[in-house]
Amino acid sequence: MDSINSWVLLILLVLVTACRIEKKQDYVNYRECLFSLEIKKIELSNVGKNVLLLNISVITEPDVSVYAKYWKKEDSTNSRYSELSRVGASHTVKIYNLEPDNSYRFQVVAVKNNCQTVSKVYDFKSIKLPIWVDNYYKKDKNNNLDSIPVFNGYIHAYMREKPGIFLIINNRGNVVWYHQVSEHVKMSHYTQRNTFLAIIGTDQHHRAYGNRILEINVYGDTIANILTEDNPHINKTIHHEVLLDSAYNYVVLTKEFKIFDLTPLGGVREDTIWSDGIMVLTPEGNKIWEWTVFDVANLPEKLKTLEERKDWSHANSVSIDTDGNYLISFFHISEIWKVNAKTGELIWKLGIEGDFAMPEEAYFSGQHAVHRNAEGDIMLFDNGIKNKTSRALSLAVDENKMEAEVVLNAPLPKELYSRRMGSAYLIDSANILQTSAMADFVLVTDRHGKIKRKMRFGSLTYRAEYLTDFGLKRFYKVDNRKRIKQP
Numbered sequence: 001m002d003s004i005n006s007w008v009l010l011i012l013l014v015l016v017t018a019c020r021i022e023k024k025q026d027y028v029n030y031r032e033c034l035f036s037l038e039i040k041k042i043e044l045s046n047v048g049k050n051v052l053l054l055n056i057s058v059i060t061e062p063d064v065s066v067y068a069k070y071w072k073k074e075d076s077t078n079s080r081y082s083e084l085s086r087v088g089a090s091h092t093v094k095i096y097n098l099e100p101d102n103s104y105r106f107q108v109v110a111v112k113n114n115c116q117t118v119s120k121v122y123d124f125k126s127i128k129l130p131i132w133v134d135n136y137y138k139k140d141k142n143n144n145l146d147s148i149p150v151f152n153g154y155i156h157a158y159m160r161e162k163p164g165i166f167l168i169i170n171n172r173g174n175v176v177w178y179h180q181v182s183e184h185v186k187m188s189h190y191t192q193r194n195t196f197l198a199i200i201g202t203d204q205h206h207r208a209y210g211n212r213i214l215e216i217n218v219y220g221d222t223i224a225n226i227l228t229e230d231n232p233h234i235n236k237t238i239h240h241e242v243l244l245d246s247a248y249n250y251v252v253l254t255k256e257f258k259i260f261d262l263t264p265l266g267g268v269r270e271d272t273i274w275s276d277g278i279m280v281l282t283p284e285g286n287k288i289w290e291w292t293v294f295d296v297a298n299l300p301e302k303l304k305t306l307e308e309r310k311d312w313s314h315a316n317s318v319s320i321d322t323d324g325n326y327l328i329s330f331f332h333i334s335e336i337w338k339v340n341a342k343t344g345e346l347i348w349k350l351g352i353e354g355d356f357a358m359p360e361e362a363y364f365s366g367q368h369a370v371h372r373n374a375e376g377d378i379m380l381f382d383n384g385i386k387n388k389t390s391r392a393l394s395l396a397v398d399e400n401k402m403e404a405e406v407v408l409n410a411p412l413p414k415e416l417y418s419r420r421m422g423s424a425y426l427i428d429s430a431n432i433l434q435t436s437a438m439a440d441f442v443l444v445t446d447r448h449g450k451i452k453r454k455m456r457f458g459s460l461t462y463r464a465e466y467l468t469d470f471g472l473k474r475f476y477k478v479d480n481r482k483r484i485k486q487p
Contacts, residue, residue, distance in 0.1 A: 037064055037110040037117035044124060048220055049180045051127040052098045056082070058091040060110050066091045070106035072099075073123065084111070094219045096471055099174045100129045133165055133178055135458045150444055150452045151427045154467040157442060158185045158198070161459050166196050166216075168470055173455065177470070179220050186210040190467050191244040195223055199242050199252070208316070208462065209239040213250055213281070218471040226250075226285040233286055236279060240316045249288065250281045251326075253315050256292040260299070265306045273299045276315035278326060278339070291339060296346040308332075319371040329370035329380065331420075334363075336370050336378065350378070350397065350404065358404040362395055369423035369463055377407055381424040381434065390417050391449065392424030392432050410449035412436055423463035433466045 041059040058066045068082040082093035098104065104126065108119040128134075136159045149171035159165040164185035168177035181200060186208045188198040195217050201210030215223040228234045242252040254277040262271035277292035293299070293313055303309060314331040321327050325347060326339045335351035348355045352363060366383035373379040377394040384390045394408035410424070410432055421437030427444065431452065434443045442464040444453040 035115070037061060037112055037115070039066075039108060039110050039117065039119050042108055042119065042122070046127075047094060049130070050178060050220060051129065052100060052175070052177055053094060053096050053218075053220065054098070056093050056095060056106070056108065058085075058093070058108055058110075060089055060091065062089045063087055063112060064089065064091075065111045066093060067109050067111070068093050068095055068106055069109060070095050070104055073103040073105050076105070096218050097168075097170075097176045098126045099170070099176055100126055102126050129175060129178075132163065133167070133175065133180075136161075136165060137167060137169065137175060137455070137457050151431050151466075152468070153427065154470055155433065155442065155455075155464050156188065156190045156196075156467055156470070157457070157461050157464040158188045159457075159459055160184050160186060160462060162203075164200065166198070168467070169455070173453075177218065179216060181214070183212075184210070187240060187242070187462055189243055190465055190470060191215075193244065193248070194218065194471060195244075197242055197244055197250070199238055199240075205237075207239075209237055209255070211237065213238070213242055213252065213285075224250075224283050224285075226281065228252075228285075231285065234279070234281065236277075238279075241318045243319065245280070245320060246324075248283065250283070251318060251320070252279050252281065253277070253318055253328075254279045254290070254292075256294065258292075258294045258299070262300065262303070262306065262309060264300075265303060265309075267306050267309065271309060273303070273309045274311050275299060275313045276328075276330075278318055278328070289341075291344040295344050296339075316368050317370050321372050322376075327370050327372065327378070329367055331366050331368070334365045334367065334385075336367070336380070348399065348402070350395070356397065356402050356404040358395070359406065361409065362393075362404055362406050364393055366420070367393075368421060369425070371425075373426050375407075375426065378404075379408070379424060379426065381422040383418055383420065383422060384411075385419060388417050389414060390422060390434075390436060392434050392445070408432075408447055410434070410445050410447055412443070412445070412449060413451075415439070416441060416443070421460070421462045423465070425466045427466045433464060435461060435464045437462055 038061040043057040045055050047053040047055055056068050065085050065087050067084045069079050071079040082095050085091035085093050105121050105123050107121050110117045151171055155169040157167045164181045166179040170176050184201045186199040186201045191197050195215050197215045199210040200212040200214050211229040213226040228236050228238050236254040238252045240253050245251050256277040257272050257274045259270050261269045275293040280289040316331045317329040319327045325341045328337045335349050337349050338347040350356050364382035366385040367380045370380045377396050379394045382391050382393045389411050391411035395404045396407045397404045416436040416439045418436040418438040423435040425433045427433050432445050440457045442455045443451055445451050
């Protein structure tokens with residue numbers, strides 16, 4: 001094996017004298033190769049500030065495509081693959097999902113006319129994480145991170161401090177991907193098209209508020225970068241949530257206000273009530289739909305004190321229900337509203353002053369990350385402000401009978417109470433991913449709250465999401481330039 005001791009590699013290869021077709025179940029039966037493909041040069045280098053993302057630049061003979069196969073040195077049975085490059089003589093493919101400070105091997109595969117030539121096997125060693133990433137999340141500081149995974153898949157977290165960091169952690173507690181931006185990452189989702197969608201904010205933006213929507217792929221390429229303040233099409237402060245709908249438009253929470261006479265509460269005749277809204281934007285940043293709390297609620301009648309006018313509802317999440325309508329979580333009033341995504345009609349309210357009959361244990365106080373889970377239930381992280389106990393909670397909601405019942409109740413220990421922020425998502429039928437944000441822990445628990453794994457972070461983690469996989473989930477082989485999915 002050829003050994004590579006630095007990130008930058010330059011290899012001049014002689015003509016490979018044999019064309020090899022590997023025998024795998026997902027291969028079609030190619031004809032035997034009658035010629036070899038010339039791989040002239042291979043160069044390996046890092047991509048931007050991400051030391052776990054690498055470019056492999058390849059020079060070949062004309063009219064060739066290439067891809068890279070790579071694996072951990074001690075585990076040749078678990079390979080990953082890059083994209084297939086465009087046809088040409090000069091190629092760049094990227095490899096990702098690398099763990100820091102680990103030894104790897106790779107091969108470049110050149111493809112032409114249903115024939116492929118495989119290079120020699122080369123070694124390289126990944127670099128240690130930058131100190132600011134290591135300080136945010138460091139495996140050595142965590143508890144229960146033994147070598148036996150308790151779940152399959154990955155965890156997506158992000159650092160709100162500067163520089164902002166998107167992070168992917170595998171099921172053994174190792175960082176395998178990150179991306180750095182110069183400003184604050186206020187929140188981030190991993191989307192259905194395998195991208196990261198985030199709200200970015202400056203030092204002037206409070207907590208989860210921001211002024212920019214950023215979408216990137218696993219290679220760090222920018223898909224969209226939309227400024228929302230000082231933008232004539234939007235001119236809104238966005239906060240807490242941005243997600244991708246089925247038409248690949250952006251759905252985002254907005255800060256809204258309206259002028260009212262609040263003299264009965266001790267205010268002035270032209271006073272301001274602040275609340276929330278939803279806006280839908282095209283990928284180009286054009287507004288195509290909007291809704292506000294003021295459309296469906298008479299807030300002067302709702303205010304109990306004048307102080308509440310500053311932030312009556314405090315929306316902290318919006319998600320798309322299975323019927324296409326919106327589920328909105330309101331922290332200050334401990335309610336979840338369902339809103340028609342076309343008409344803006346308020347369909348129902350769930351919570352303290354909601355429309356559903358439900359047992360005492362179903363009530364929540366100061367909830368976050370509300371969504372419909374894979375089991376068909378309304379799932380949320382109940383911060384538990386009332387009893388100072390945070391928990392993952394799922395409710396089976398009957399929208400015909402207007403009844404709700406508890407189907408999952410996973411409380412955390414008192415010392416992991418999180419007064420604000422947090423999240424809860426199903427991993428599988430036995431495991432839940434919970435984020436106790438103010439305790440700086442991300443946890444894997446069972447359905448009753450028993451902790452199976454604790455991961456401590458060095459600074460605030462607003463949410464952590466579970467991913468079954470991330471990145472390009474395709475295994476590229478040659479069949480008249482068709483791309484065949486990874487088994």
